[in-house]
Amino acid sequence: xxxxxxxxxxxxxxxxxxxxxxxxxxxxxxxxxxxxxxxxxxxxxxxxxxxxxxxxxxxxxxxxxxxxxxxxxxxxxxxxxxxxxxxxxxxxxxxxxxxxxxxxxxxxxxxxxxxxxxxxxxxxxxxxxxxxxxxxxxxxxxxxxxxxxxxxxxxxxxxxxxxxxxxxxxxxxxxxxxxxxxxxxxxxxxxxxxxxxxxxxxxxxxxxxxxxxxxxxxxxxxxxxxxxxxxxxxxxxxxxxxxxxxxxxxxxxxxxxxx
Amino acid sequence: xxxxxxxxxxxxxxxxxxxxxxxxxxxxxxxxxxxxxxxxxxxxxxxxxxxxxxxxxxxxxxxxxxxxxxxxxxxxxxxxxxxxxxxxxxxxxxxxxxxxxxxxxxxxxxxxxxxxxxxxxxxxxxxxxxxxxxxxxxxxxxxxxxxxxxxxxxxxxxxxxxxxxxxxxxxxxxxxxxxxxxxxxxxxxxxxxxxxxxxxxxxxxxxxxxxxxxxxxxxxxxxxxxxxxxxxxxxxxxxxxxxxxxxxxxxxxxxxxxxxxxxxxxxxxxxxxxxxxxxxxxxxxxxxxxxxxxxxxxxxxxxxxxxxxxxxxxxxxxxxxxxxxxxxxxxxxxxxxxxxxxxxxxxxxxxxxxxxxxxxxxxxxxxxxxxxxxxxxxxx
Numbered sequence: 027x028x029x030x031x032x033x034x035x036x037x038x039x040x041x042x043x044x045x046x047x048x049x050x051x052x053x054x055x056x057x058x059x060x061x062x063x064x065x066x067x068x069x070x071x072x073x074x075x076x077x078x079x080x081x082x083x084x085x086x087x088x089x090x091x092x093x094x095x096x097x098x099x100x101x102x103x104x105x106x107x108x109x110x111x112x113x114x115x116x117x118x119x120x121x122x123x124x125x126x127x128x129x130x131x132x133x134x135x136x137x138x139x140x141x142x143x144x145x146x147x148x149x150x151x152x153x154x155x156x157x158x159x160x161x162x163x164x165x166x167x168x169x170x171x172x173x174x175x176x177x178x179x180x181x182x183x184x185x186x187x188x189x190x191x192x193x194x195x196x197x198x199x200x201x202x203x204x205x206x207x208x209x210x211x212x213x214x215x216x217x218x219x220x221x222x223x224x225x226x227x228x229x230x231x232x233x234x235x236x237x238x239x240x241x242x243x244x245x246x247x248x249x250x251x252x253x254x255x256x257x258x259x260x261x262x263x264x265x266x267x268x269x270x271x272x273x274x275x276x277x278x279x280x281x282x283x284x285x
Numbered sequence: 286x287x288x289x290x291x292x293x294x295x296x297x298x299x300x301x302x303x304x305x306x307x308x309x310x311x312x313x314x315x316x317x318x319x320x321x322x323x324x325x326x327x328x329x330x331x332x333x334x335x336x337x338x339x340x341x342x343x344x345x346x347x348x349x350x351x352x353x354x355x356x357x358x359x360x361x362x363x364x365x366x367x368x369x370x371x372x373x374x375x376x377x378x379x380x381x382x383x384x385x386x387x388x389x390x391x392x393x394x395x396x397x398x399x400x401x402x403x404x405x406x407x408x409x410x411x412x413x414x415x416x417x418x419x420x421x422x423x424x425x426x427x428x429x430x431x432x433x434x435x436x437x438x439x440x441x442x443x444x445x446x447x448x449x450x451x452x453x454x455x456x457x458x459x460x461x462x463x464x465x466x467x468x469x470x471x472x473x474x475x476x477x478x479x480x481x482x483x484x485x486x487x488x489x490x491x492x493x494x495x496x497x498x499x500x501x502x503x504x505x506x507x508x509x510x511x512x513x514x515x516x517x518x519x520x521x522x523x524x525x526x527x528x529x530x531x532x533x534x535x536x537x538x539x540x541x542x543x544x545x546x547x548x549x550x551x552x553x554x555x556x557x558x559x560x561x562x563x564x565x566x567x568x569x570x571x572x573x574x575x576x577x578x579x580x581x582x583x584x585x586x587x588x589x590x591x592x593x594x595x596x597x598x599x600x601x602x603x604x605x606x607x608x609x610x611x612x613x614x615x616x617x618x619x620x621x622x623x624x625x626x627x628x629x630x631x632x633x634x635x636x637x638x639x640x641x642x643x644x645x646x647x648x649x650x651x652x653x654x655x656x657x658x659x660x661x662x663x664x665x
Contacts, residue, residue: 141313143317144317151390152346155350159385218381223378
């Protein structure tokens, strides 16, 4: 199973997603390059999260092809799929931590699942490393999700997503619901981890500051398709939604903050 | 792909100077094997140790942790440690892990209730908890009573539609399950009764057994237990979900009384439907018993009916039915009470729904026992 090292790490072709009679994506194409941070934006209901869920296999598309690491994810055996799943990590909106487990136990879940014989002590050590890596205090490992603040839960969710040292990190609105300081910290954390661990980051967001701070390219969901480009390209785009998104009061504020 | 691809070799290049050579892929997938090898090493003391990473092809955070843990352990033993030949692209990973300190994980604390004192304390806590809960339930009953008291002079403020909807859901929709189960229990009772009484040549008294046990106890008790599982749990889940969504708070800020809006219709509905369902359960139970009696005892329908008439006094039916509104009120109050107890997490909805069913069945059986005592004192 050789990987395609040169081509895009994620390749989406002709994706169609429908819910009942409503079409969310209609022939959507997207390439994500290895090692980049790509931000997915779009109005409410344009299917940003649906796109993420389709790529990681939580949502079966009506038609279309999806390749990750050059392999067709829609038609693969269970074994292959499990191996593939150990190579990406997903952070859901509110962390989606298992509420009956402590943070450290949450991080150990994927380790236990993929490495049955790993000694408990080593798992504890790896979990503690990840807790430190995402900037949580040491003692957070023994806490339950309900004892953590929203920002800490997201960090813990990120630690779990990083448990297997994935190559791709999927983030669903990582900064939603965080105060501006925590959101900026989280942006920095993702940027740091991305550059030091060489991750590819697929980032669904509403947060303009995040886009300007860490994204290499931005994909805008409009008209059931996607337009990918650098921020500069989008800033020049005349599509009415894209224009008002980037040139609205908040868009301008974020640009100034960056400049 | 999962070949054993990491190795460690220790060589002494000069007296008092060691070289630890790491090779291969230092990844989470190989961490177990590396960890095993590292723990098997006999670490030197007070020497000059060079950690040579030239042979490391791949490194992730788990591998970086193992490198740093080893470095840390060597330094603690008084060695002079240097890392060399780290590939430049691995530098950031190692630094990222090192930046957050090499922390040994804290040992897992023993849960308090696993010690003897903790166990005793746990029992104490549960006991106090039961007391508090009982007190809180009484308080809730009081609040509901006051609300109903306020409604009495203004009957138009009663939510008729909501009450009817609840009656449909808790009563009409429960008819199939209540009927079927009662019918089956009737069959079982008749069969077991006939089997035992035949030994004394008294199988005709199966009819008496059926009539009295179903009318006085089983019909209403069975109905109450089914409704506790069916509707009591639904009340807790409905109100609990509203609590999670802050809908209850929204009601309050809109000037609506949640007890009046949510509890009173449910309470009224169950107080009315449970007796009706019990009558239906009585009938279906007797029907089941009748079918079985005709089949196994060789009775004719007129014989069965006249025997039943002789066995059942005028109070037998009422003794059963009189309990039904009390059971209904108990189930509705507990179901709603636990719904309001839900904290703002989805987890607690499930927990309290279970608790609500257990509590209401418990209280139904306790009050059934209380009724028995009262009836025996009254010689009914």
